[in-house]
Amino acid sequence: MSPTKIRNDVIKLSELSAKKPNYYFIQGYLMGLGVLPQMLNPSEWQPDLFGDLNVQNATELKYLESLMALYNQCMEKVIQNELKMPAKCSLSKQDYRDSLKPNMPLPSYCKGVLQALKHINKRMLDAEQKQTLNNLNSVLKAFSSEKAAAKEFGEFAQYNAQEYKRNYVYFMADAIFELRFSNDLTLSDEDEAEFNNLFLDEEPNELDELDELLELVLADTELKALEPMQMLLELMEGHITKQFIKDNTGHFWGLQETRPYMMLRAHRAKIHALHGYTQKAQSELEELLKLNPNDNQGNRFLLMNCLIINKEWDKLDSLLVNSDSEELHATASRALSAFVKHGDSKPANDYKKMLQQQSKHFAKILTGQEKLKEQPPYYSPGSKEEVGVYLDSLGKQAWISVPASLFWLRKK
Numbered sequence: 001m002s003p004t005k006i007r008n009d010v011i012k013l014s015e016l017s018a019k020k021p022n023y024y025f026i027q028g029y030l031m032g033l034g035v036l037p038q039m040l041n042p043s044e045w046q047p048d049l050f051g052d053l054n055v056q057n058a059t060e061l062k063y064l065e066s067l068m069a070l071y072n073q074c075m076e077k078v079i080q081n082e083l084k085m086p087a088k089c090s091l092s093k094q095d096y097r098d099s100l101k102p103n104m105p106l107p108s109y110c111k112g113v114l115q116a117l118k119h120i121n122k123r124m125l126d127a128e129q130k131q132t133l134n135n136l137n138s139v140l141k142a143f144s145s146e147k148a149a150a151k152e153f154g155e156f157a158q159y160n161a162q163e164y165k166r167n168y169v170y171f172m173a174d175a176i177f178e179l180r181f182s183n184d185l186t187l188s189d190e191d192e193a194e195f196n197n198l199f200l201d202e203e204p205n206e207l208d209e210l211d212e213l214l215e216l217v218l219a220d221t222e223l224k225a226l227e228p229m230q231m232l233l234e235l236m237e238g239h240i241t242k243q244f245i246k247d248n249t250g251h252f253w254g255l256q257e258t259r260p261y262m263m264l265r266a267h268r269a270k271i272h273a274l275h276g277y278t279q280k281a282q283s284e285l286e287e288l289l290k291l292n293p294n295d296n297q298g299n300r301f302l303l304m305n306c307l308i309i310n311k312e313w314d315k316l317d318s319l320l321v322n323s324d325s326e327e328l329h330a331t332a333s334r335a336l337s338a339f340v341k342h343g344d345s346k347p348a349n350d351y352k353k354m355l356q357q358q359s360k361h362f363a364k365i366l367t368g369q370e371k372l373k374e375q376p377p378y379y380s381p382g383s384k385e386e387v388g389v390y391l392d393s394l395g396k397q398a399w400i401s402v403p404a405s406l407f408w409l410r411k412k
Contacts, residue, residue, distance in 0.1 A: 001069050009066030016060060018051030021112070024105040027086060028112025030071050034078030035136070035172070036119055037129075037179040042068065048115070078180075081223065081275055083172045085109055091143075096153075096161035100146045110140040120179070129178045132279055136175040139168055153403070160403035167401050170309060173276025214260055218267050221274055229268055236261045245291075252291035262288065266297050273302055273394055282306040301390075304333040305398040313337055326381075328362070328390055331355050335409075336402050344408055352409065361387050366399060367410045 007023060014020050021029070029049050033040060046053065046067075055061060077083065088105040092098040099106050117137065122130060142152035142164055153160040217229050240261070252258045265288055273281035285303040289295060300319060307316040316337055323330035335351035342348050355362050358381070364370040365387045372388050380386070387395075399405045 001066065006066045006070050006073075009063045010070055013053070013055075013060070013063035013067055014050065016054045016063070018053075019049070021049060022103060022108050024086065024089060024108040025112035025115075026067075027070070027074070028109035028114075029116045030074040030112075031077070031083075032113035032116025033071070033119075034075055035113075035117060035175050035179055037124075038119075040119060042071075045116070045119070048119075078176055081173060083169045083176075083276075085168065091161060091165045093162070096149065096158055097146050100143065100149055102145075107144050110143045114140050114144065125179070128279055128283075132171075132174045132178045136171045139164055139171050156404040156407065159407045163400055163403045163406075167397075170276045170278065170397065170401070174279050177272075177277040177280060214264070218263060221271055223271065223275055225271060226268065229264055229271075233261070233264055233268075236264075249291055250293055253294070253296045254292075262292060262297065266299055269299070270302060273306055278306045278309045278394070282310055282312070301327075301329040302393040304329055305394040308333060308336055308398040309394065309401045311401075313340060326358070328355075328358055328381075328386055329393065329395075331358055332362070332390065332395065333398075336398065336405060339405055339408060340402060344411070348408070355409075358382060359387060362390075363409050365391070366396060367406055369410075 010026060011023055014022070014026065026049065029045075033045060055064060086105065086109065089109045090099065091106060101107075114137065117133070117140075120133065122133070125133065138152070141148050142161075143149060149161060150157065153164070213228060214232060217225050217232065236258075240258070248255060248258070253262055265284060269281040269284035269288070272278070272284065282303060285299045285306065288297070288299045289303070292299075300323065304316060304319060307313075307319065316333060320330055320334055320337070323333075325331070331351060331354050335348060335355055338345070338348040338351050360382070361370055361384045365372060365384065370384070372384055372391070399409065
């Protein structure tokens with residue numbers, strides 16, 4: 001079924017309904033259903049979306065088939081982490097308010113998502129789930145009308161609106177993961193039995209296979225790597241007792257037998273972060289720093305940017321207390337923290353000046369004035385490659401998450 005036919009049929013179906021939602025509201029609503037922790041039957045969500053439907057013949061029944069095809073497409077996008085809004089839900093670069101008039105695609109889409117999210121019973125959510133849902137709701141409400149946008153964006157409204165729009169996918173991804181998938185990364189009995197049969201035998205060739213799997217997993221940053229990673233971690237955790245953790249917390253990286261375990265957990269945090277699940281990544285990285293406060297792995301760098309994206313400013317400041325003032329990540333994080341607290345002020349500008357002194361490439365690369373080539377396996381302080389390392393740890397996303405920060409960084 002072609003996209004054009006699906007669109008035309010769904011619009012015709014809407015015209016037969018009591019509520020007559022426009023096509024972008026419908027698209028937003030169906031994507032919103034993908035955030036829900038529970039699966040709703042069509043008999044539950046169709047009346048909420050359309051009200052009474054007056055379907056009377058075979059042709060009109062075909063419209064319902066197109067609706068379900070669109071629904072299935074939206075659910076597939078959720079699974080594949082393809083969360084961008086439709087192209088028509090754009091934001092005017094001249095005046096954001098032009099895109100937020102009643103019945104325009106962007107506010108219609110956001111209102112649709114918000115309507116679907118009303119099916120969530122917040123009393124059944126834990127604190128982390130509530131926080132990610134509230135974050136998503138805030139972004140959606142900001143684009144639901146001119147009035148809501150003006151209240152949310154404040155000073156630098158045009159720039160802030162663009163930053164919120166770009167950052168939407170991260171809030172959406174966080175909410176989907178926390179509400180739907182955070183408790184699902186466990187092995188089936190069949191998978192566990194197969195894994196144990198392969199790797200629990202301590203023959204040399206089996207251990208070689210285990211090392212090969214470890215190497216493959218650590219080279220993969222796609223979500224599919226989480227399943228074999230979970231198998232490896234559960235196998236390792238079967239030999240890590242509570243007493244062992246108590247006796248060795250603070251020294252996990254120094255023990256050869258727990259080093260692969262630390263590597264896997266750090267890589268899992270990186271995968272979560274790269275795919276927008278920054279709350280999950282933050283929790284993992286915080287645990288790793290407890291196990292290894294010396295942070296030989298450099299987990300603090302990704303953690304800094306996750307804390308910024310998640311707006312955990314107090315935690316960020318605590319982390320930065322003992323961070324090296326010469327580290328680019330730390331200086332950039334201090335600059336963002338100062339900008340959030342004081343705006344375009346002397347404290348913030350002092351850190352911006354420090355950034356310029358540490359790297360003449362930093363501001364130019366982050367604001368698109370310079371480009372990076374393929375990242376080499378090494379870098380020197382002040383080089384473009386050092387900025388590349390910063391970007392690999394969600395550096396750009398951190399700046400995007402702070403409204404007007406890139407505008408301020410580029411400002412002379």
